Amino acid sequence: MLPVRLQNIISDLQDQPWVISLLHKGKLFIVGGSVRDAYRGEDIKDIDLIVEGLSMEQIKSILIPFGRVDIVGESFAVIKFRPKGYDGEDFDIAVPRKDRKIGDGHKGFEIVTDGVSILEDLKRRDFTINSIAIDVETGRIIDPFDGLVDIRWKKLRATDKNAFIEDPLRILRGIQFAARFGYDIDLSTLEMMIEYSHLIKDISGERIMEELMKIIKKEGNTQIALNLIHDTGVDKALFDKKMLHYEEGFEQLDAISFFYLLGLLGDVDPAEFVKKRLKGELRLEKDVKNLDKMLSLLPKMREEEDLKFMLSKIFSDSPALMDVIIIPEEVDAIVLQMRLGKIPKSLKDVMVNGDDVKVISQGRIKDKEIGNVLERVLRDALMNRFNWRDRRDSMEHLAQIIYEN
Numbered sequence: 001m002l003p004v005r006l007q008n009i010i011s012d013l014q015d016q017p018w019v020i021s022l023l024h025k026g027k028l029f030i031v032g033g034s035v036r037d038a039y040r041g042e043d044i045k046d047i048d049l050i051v052e053g054l055s056m057e058q059i060k061s062i063l064i065p066f067g068r069v070d071i072v073g074e075s076f077a078v079i080k081f082r083p084k085g086y087d088g089e090d091f092d093i094a095v096p097r098k099d100r101k102i103g104d105g106h107k108g109f110e111i112v113t114d115g116v117s118i119l120e121d122l123k124r125r126d127f128t129i130n131s132i133a134i135d136v137e138t139g140r141i142i143d144p145f146d147g148l149v150d151i152r153w154k155k156l157r158a159t160d161k162n163a164f165i166e167d168p169l170r171i172l173r174g175i176q177f178a179a180r181f182g183y184d185i186d187l188s189t190l191e192m193m194i195e196y197s198h199l200i201k202d203i204s205g206e207r208i209m210e211e212l213m214k215i216i217k218k219e220g221n222t223q224i225a226l227n228l229i230h231d232t233g234v235d236k237a238l239f240d241k242k243m244l245h246y247e248e249g250f251e252q253l254d255a256i257s258f259f260y261l262l263g264l265l266g267d268v269d270p271a272e273f274v275k276k277r278l279k280g281e282l283r284l285e286k287d288v289k290n291l292d293k294m295l296s297l298l299p300k301m302r303e304e305e306d307l308k309f310m311l312s313k314i315f316s317d318s319p320a321l322m323d324v325i326i327i328p329e330e331v332d333a334i335v336l337q338m339r340l341g342k343i344p345k346s347l348k349d350v351m352v353n354g355d356d357v358k359v360i361s362q363g364r365i366k367d368k369e370i371g372n373v374l375e376r377v378l379r380d381a382l383m384n385r386f387n388w389r390d391r392r393d394s395m396e397h398l399a400q401i402i403y404e405n
Helices: 004-014 017-025 033-039 056-066 118-123 147-152 169-181 187-202 205-217 222-231 234-239 255-265 270-277 282-300 304-317 319-323 329-339 354-360 367-382 391-404
Strands: 027-031 048-052 067-072 078-083 091-094 098-101 109-112 133-135
Touching: 004 017, 004 027, 004 033, 017 027, 017 056, 027 033, 027 118, 033 147, 048 118, 056 067, 056 078, 056 091, 098 118, 169 187, 169 205, 169 222, 169 234, 187 234, 205 222, 205 255, 205 270, 222 234, 222 255, 255 270, 255 282, 270 282, 282 304, 304 329, 304 367, 354 367, 354 391, 367 391
Parallel strands: 048 091
Antiparallel strands: 027 048, 027 133, 067 078, 078 091, 098 109
């Protein structure tokens, strides 16, 4: 039986003039993540459609009168379609495709679209939970690989024995799905992931980073991800050696903490790993480097105020570190104070900001000086020199610092 979300989507699509025009000459299917997420009880944010029986040019010519049509992708084109007057996410529309072997190795395949059926398209997809289609015209469920059973039993299973040879990145995608959904990986699938994990070496850093970032952005369990990177052998492809294995509670790390810890466990410089292997954004590289530097300075600090301020900066940028044990023992007492709310973790707890400085100083204090003023406020709060839990007291203390400035 179709979930109510899918029933509503199909009913709405069947009334659309552009859908009626496509169905007049071909068959239309909802596929991929939108079907999976509906059966998992999640909201459907975007809809992927497959049109069988028409070429991309034919689809484009049919859609143009009904809205904006953009074609994206190099090796395999996808139409981004936005109907006139529609304010939701663009529809992703493609034709069925399959991979044909033309040589050795995971690069020895070419994409074929001519005469390919929806069943052939579903077979070439990564996991059974993503290999389900719904016929828009009839509402018929097409599930040749029992993906609905795997969703019910929370099992991650490869659709085909060649899934990871055709695209080794699917190994990381499997790790991502397991971390996000909490699914167990089927034993035969796990064995294939281990067997072909060495192929990750040939995958670009940008593609690897994209999959790892999905774990963070979509609130996946980072402990599961780290364990699977280790257990599948992906770590050897990333670091040329086995990484350390931790069983600590790293369930919900932010991006900075995750990539710092991943580099640390791989026994490499975390910032250099983000920069050179993963081709990460400059901002993330700098944040990871800054975190590494601050953590290395902690054991050398002797003044209580300086130590508290440094910890506050760390936890402000990487809040997840409050819940993981990578902080030197010397500062455990201060960390405990922060966890218990006896001292602020960051300036946010003190309830003042740069706009408050501008208002109180009537614009006299410029942007480059605002940071210094706020640092003084935070340092005083960390030493409990005023009642920082009270917004009024915080504002009065801020005003005092400004007038003394």
